Amino acid sequence: MNRLLLILWSLGPMLWQLYTSFRPNATLTGNPMQGGWTLEHYQALLGGNPPFWRYLLNSGVVGLSSTLLTLVVAVPCAYGLSRLGRKTARNVNVLVAIAAAFPYVLLFLALLQLARDLHLGNNLLALSLPYTGLSLPLAILLLQASFRDIPPELEEAARLEGLGLWQRLRWVLLPLMAPAIASASLLIFLFCWNEYPIALTWLSRADLLTLAPAMARIAGSSVFTVPYGGFAAATVLGSIPLIVLVLVFQRQIVSGLTQGAIKG
Amino acid sequence: MTAAANTNGSKGALKLQQLGRRVGRQQLLESLSLTVQPGEILALLGPSGCGKSTTLRLLAGLDPASSGQILLGDDDITATPPADRGVALVFQSYALYPHLSVERNLSLGPELRGTRPELIKEDINRVLDLLQLQDLRHRKPAGLSGGQRQRVALGRALLRRPRLMLLDEPMSNLDAKLREELRAELQHILRSIGAPVIYVTHDQHEAMGLADRIAVLERGQLQQVGSAEELYRRPANSFVAGFLGNPSINLLSLRPGLLIGLRPEQLRLAPAGAAPASTETSLNAQLTTREWLGDRLLLHLSSANGPLKVMRPSSDTLAAGLQPGAHLEVQWSRGDALCFDARSGERIEPS
Numbered sequence: 255m256n257r258l259l260l261i262l263w264s265l266g267p268m269l270w271q272l273y274t275s276f277r278p279n280a281t282l283t284g285n286p287m288q289g290g291w292t293l294e295h296y297q298a299l300l301g302g303n304p305p306f307w308r309y310l311l312n313s314g315v316v317g318l319s320s321t322l323l324t325l326v327v328a329v330p331c332a333y334g335l336s337r338l339g340r341k342t343a344r345n346v347n348v349l350v351a352i353a354a355a356f357p358y359v360l361l362f363l364a365l366l367q368l369a370r371d372l373h374l375g376n377n378l379l380a381l382s383l384p385y386t387g388l389s390l391p392l393a394i395l396l397l398q399a400s401f402r403d404i405p406p407e408l409e410e411a412a413r414l415e416g417l418g419l420w421q422r423l424r425w426v427l428l429p430l431m432a433p434a435i436a437s438a439s440l441l442i443f444l445f446c447w448n449e450y451p452i453a454l455t456w457l458s459r460a461d462l463l464t465l466a467p468a469m470a471r472i473a474g475s476s477v478f479t480v481p482y483g484g485f486a487a488a489t490v491l492g493s494i495p496l497i498v499l500v501l502v503f504q505r506q507i508v509s510g511l512t513q514g515a516i517k518g
Numbered sequence: 519m520t521a522a523a524n525t526n527g528s529k530g531a532l533k534l535q536q537l538g539r540r541v542g543r544q545q546l547l548e549s550l551s552l553t554v555q556p557g558e559i560l561a562l563l564g565p566s567g568c569g570k571s572t573t574l575r576l577l578a579g580l581d582p583a584s585s586g587q588i589l590l591g592d593d594d595i596t597a598t599p600p601a602d603r604g605v606a607l608v609f610q611s612y613a614l615y616p617h618l619s620v621e622r623n624l625s626l627g628p629e630l631r632g633t634r635p636e637l638i639k640e641d642i643n644r645v646l647d648l649l650q651l652q653d654l655r656h657r658k659p660a661g662l663s664g665g666q667r668q669r670v671a672l673g674r675a676l677l678r679r680p681r682l683m684l685l686d687e688p689m690s691n692l693d694a695k696l697r698e699e700l701r702a703e704l705q706h707i708l709r710s711i712g713a714p715v716i717y718v719t720h721d722q723h724e725a726m727g728l729a730d731r732i733a734v735l736e737r738g739q740l741q742q743v744g745s746a747e748e749l750y751r752r753p754a755n756s757f758v759a760g761f762l763g764n765p766s767i768n769l770l771s772l773r774p775g776l777l778i779g780l781r782p783e784q785l786r787l788a789p790a791g792a793a794p795a796s797t798e799t800s801l802n803a804q805l806t807t808r809e810w811l812g813d814r815l816l817l818h819l820s821s822a823n824g825p826l827k828v829m830r831p832s833s834d835t836l837a838a839g840l841q842p843g844a845h846l847e848v849q850w851s852r853g854d855a856l857c858f859d860a861r862s863g864e865r866i867e868p869s
Contacts, residue, residue, distance in 0.1 A: 407613035410580050415627030415678065416601035425626060429617045 268493070275486035282482055295487035299472075304461045306491060309468040312378055314495065316453075316464055317446040320382035321439050324389045328438070329431075331390075332397035333423065347395065354391035362451045369456050376459050384452050389442040396441075400434030401427070436506035440499065447496065465492050529556045529681055530591020532577075532714040537586035539572055546572040548738045549586065554714035559705065560743075561729035562718045563761070569738040570718045574684050577716065578607045590682055590714075606675035607684040610691070612667045614659040620670050621646075621655040624677055645673040648707070664692050665700065672707065683708065683715045689724060701727050722762050734758050753779075756863040759856060765816060770823045771860060772801075779856035782816070782829040787836050790845040800849040801826075805840050819848065 274282065275296070281289025299306035335343050365384050374380035404427060412422045428435070450466040457463055463471070469492070472484045500507065532554040539547045547569040554560045562570040575581040577588060579600035588596045595603050615623050621642060628638045646652045649669040659667055668688055675683060688704075689697045705728050708715045719725050725732045726746040734741040734749065734757070742754035746762075753759035759767045759779045768780040794800035803821040815837050819826040826848060830837040840846065857866045 405611060407609045407611055408615065411609060411613040414578060414600050414605060414607050416631045417627065421630050425630065426615055
């Protein structure tokens with residue numbers, strides 16, 4: 255019974271969105287039992303120009319490329335820091351932590367200027383450059399902690415067996431890091447999926463918009479009318495890929511987030 | 519092992535020449551010189567922090583030496599990277615790859631070194647047979663007992679066909695009963711490698727039971743090397759005398775400037791006031807407690823020169839009949855007593 259309450263409490267807002275997305279706009283303020291169901295919000299979104307799935311695809315491309323790029327940079331960096339002396343690593347980590355805590359909105363004007371000068375506007379892959387830069391500090395800290403959790407003898411044993419640096423990373427260290435990499439990837443992907451100010455300023459072509467700016471442009475939204483149904487349907491569609499991701503990597507993510515909490 | 523075992527060239531002796539390691543101001547190991555023959559097992563024995571693990575890491579190449587040389591056969595390997603030394607190390611924690619099955623734990627190294635797959639398969643099967651691990655080949659380390667993990671770690675080292683075999687307290691994670699059972703088996707396997715073997719332990723029984731020779735280390739300095747018997751009978755100093763033997767030796771200052779070492783098992787008891795024989799010395803003492811150890815009795819006594827331990831067979835009626843508080847004479851042959859310089863701890867041959 256308690257469990258049921260907890261589930262309702264956590265899922266309530268999402269179920270409310272789902273419900274709203276299937277109701278005609280006119281009935282939203284009336285009796286929740288009356289007025290029937292409709293697919294019009296979904297039809298409007300998916301039949302739009304460009305259709306809504308295009309934004310999901312754009313966000314997916316940006317999210318995926320940013321995540322990959324971040325990992326490619328963060329994994330070697332975290333490995334290096336984890337193998338440095340405690341003192342040096344701590345000093346570097348203070349800088350990394352400051353970068354992680356920096357409110358990135360303050361950067362977006364400067365980033366916009368850079369995008370103009372370097373002709374990076376309206377290019378989805380170019381958008382992963384600032385995203386990678388912004389995700390790196392957190393990724394480095396997370397991955398570094400998990401590198402440190404791996405007993406040093408494991409790598410030493412591999413060294414004695416004649417494994418080179420890349421072989422050790424590929425066959426010994428990274429497989430053990432899978433949970434940490436999964437949870438770091440999800441956090442990076444989520445950030446890219448939700449990011450608004452940079453996407454808004456770097457992208458202007460309608461067919462290149464990512465999810466967040468696209469939702470803000472849903473037809474009819476103004477100070478006077480709020481298209482609740484449209485927003486709800488967009489939210490539902492925008493959450494589906496994330497829910498699928500979390501379900502697929504559920505086990506890795508949970509063990510990655512609780513890593514170090516319990517001594518194995 | 520088979521003829522293929524000698525692909526790394528012939529197995530030569532290990533020679534350490536004034537090997538030292540210093541980190542900052544701390545001298546972890548000081549000028550260690552030792553020779554270990556192929557097929558010989560040398561135990562590095564000492565309390566924790568004595569430099570035995572430091573020595574092992576220097577030999578494996580995991581830490582750089584600050585001074586001295588390591589020679590293996592005809593090669594100077596002091597600066598050789600670990601992978602090229604032909605050294606295998608069994609870690610105290612075993613360091614098995616947790617995400618890989620027993621079989622993959624064994625095959626990963628040879629595979630990535632580029633050994634031919636047929637050869638790897640053959641080798642692994644032989645090692646699995648030798649260590650009785652065939653039934654466990656598909657298990658992951660988490661599903662193995664401590665003894666089984668140790669065998670996998672040993673197997674991984676054997677597959678390396680080492681020119682030098684190093685073991686870092688491989689038994690310390692096992693319970694006492696298993697340790698004793700495994701000792702003979704381990705000794706047999708280690709000898710079959712035909713390379714010098716260095717076995718680090720803090721357990722004197724293990725060192726005595728397994729090794730041909732024992733090197734005792736303390737504070738980064740070699741105290742003495744020799745067979746267990748040599749170390750027991752003719753310890754170089756009071757540290758070695760105190761470290762070997764269970765219960766440990768009694769060290770009494772009966773005369774100024776001199777420490778007299780008396781093994782508890784070499785002491786006899788006589789009723790209070792009894793006169794010693796002409797070749798014996800005696801000391802008046804009082805019983806504090808008595809431990810019954812089955813076939814033997816361990817008596818704790820106090821004397822004017824400090825506490826004393828005496829080990830007697832349980833058949834000793836005098837010892838068995840004593841009540842705490844009783845006075846008696848402790849006697850020993852003068853020839854059994856070991857003399858040490860009270861200041862330096864060095865043993866002095868009685869003149």
